Amino acid sequence: MSQTVTRALRILAQLGEGERSLDQLAEVLGVHKTTVLRLLQSLEEERFVYRDAAYRYHLGAGLFALSGLALEQRGIRRIAAPHLAELNNATGQTVHLAAYEGGEVVYIDKFDSRHPVRMYSRIGLRAALHSAAVSKVLLADLPLPERRRVVAGIDFAPHTERTLTTPEALLAELEKVAAQGWAQDHAEHEAFINCVAAPIRDATGRVVAAASISVPDVVLPYEQVLDLLPQLLATARAVSADCGRPEAI
Amino acid sequence: MSQTVTRALRILAQLGEGERSLDQLAEVLGVHKTTVLRLLQSLEEERFVYRDAAYRYHLGAGLFALSGLALEQRGIRRIAAPHLAELNNATGQTVHLAAYEGGEVVYIDKFDSRHPVRMYSRIGLRAALHSAAVSKVLLADLPLPERRRVVAGIDFAPHTERTLTTPEALLAELEKVAAQGWAQDHAEHEAFINCVAAPIRDATGRVVAAASISVPDVVLPYEQVLDLLPQLLATARAVSADCGRPEAI
């Protein structure tokens, strides 16, 4: 593990919260400002940061460029986008696309609701493994050993009264999800938000991503969210078909 | 300047071109694989990279998250977005938003054309300083000393027959742009693309960003691109007004 790189990344994280001066960064990192300066120079050279006329450092455009490349590399995102946009348009609700990567579930695309009350989320953020509907869909498809391993590593922090709080409960839920082909989050993560999620499969049948609809209670009650399930499943099947999955056509 | 950080960022750049194995990265960087491994471990910890089941490294979600934060921080982007979307919708053409940062001009937002023939660009990429219309708008507002300094540093690579190839020609063009309040790129960057760009100003009157319309020749001839200028200028004024610029209201 590289101390230097870790420090550089901590600088980026800091700048993610807003512009910073050299001294501010030095203080937060607990290192001498000379050290910070040189890290920043390297970051600036690659356009990960830039500094304005007032010598404040900001996140730079190299980051956007790289992030754009990273998102483009996920073929699933490009394939799914038109279908998810259509689902978003048809339902008017927030639609997410999430993928499993390295023991986490991450949102890789998002289409915002047209309602004024909206769920907070952002591309790149992690979904809670034990409560988000997309997580259930993705975990449910993992081979059992890995599924157990991941579940064992979860911090079962209760977000609401309905949050599953034991590995056993989650594993049972995942079995159910795998069997029925979709997952729900009935106020398990946020007290006033319900979600449904469905798997997207590639030609080999493996789940490569999950699509979900998230609706605040005040917009639609739980039962009516379940009514959206057929549309969601149709969308997921359509994306799967575009991924080359024969049965889904 | 930190060798270690520079190497880490080179790793990210590599991964931007596609997945890589440890050995591949070691070879490209010209360092021992042990070294690469430890850099990757630090990057992985902050979710800048992740590795799949086949031990291939990919760009990770931490990057998306940070990039999202960075874009959110640019208030101008949020302010401009609805106006640019409307312009995109009204004209059907590709609309860009660009900003000057640290001696470069960078695209910070983009709304794609509905035409099948589209200009290639991506958020985060640099615009050519001596040919892109947005660059002219942004450079034209710099204080003269900095303007001269930046122009002196440009590599006047000719992209097409019409590309300006001398500092003098560019400086003269910038004077003209500053006077008329908009800029054009008449096939100076890509032989078959014409652009017009307009400045967005904040309350102090400084140009904080530039909006542009880019149209391939085959879609609209040059003269008709100029016909779009009134709409573009109206959009730029509307965004400026939202930025608090009194005269623009």
Place this chain on the structure above:
DNA sequence: CCATCATGTTGCAGCATGTGCAACGAGGGT
């Protein structure tokens, strides 16, 4: 079924490189 290969990981010694200090310089406010 074992041999071989390819690839990732670990321990360790040496020294390159990152680090902090102190002095310097530039800009802004009083």
Place this chain on the structure above:
DNA sequence: ACCCTCGTTGCACATGCTGCAACATGATGG
């Protein structure tokens, strides 16, 4: 004109990065 703040530079020291070599693991093929 002075001081105060904040970024930059030169330098000596030792931290922590680097490469080597040995080990571990999983895949491939005879």
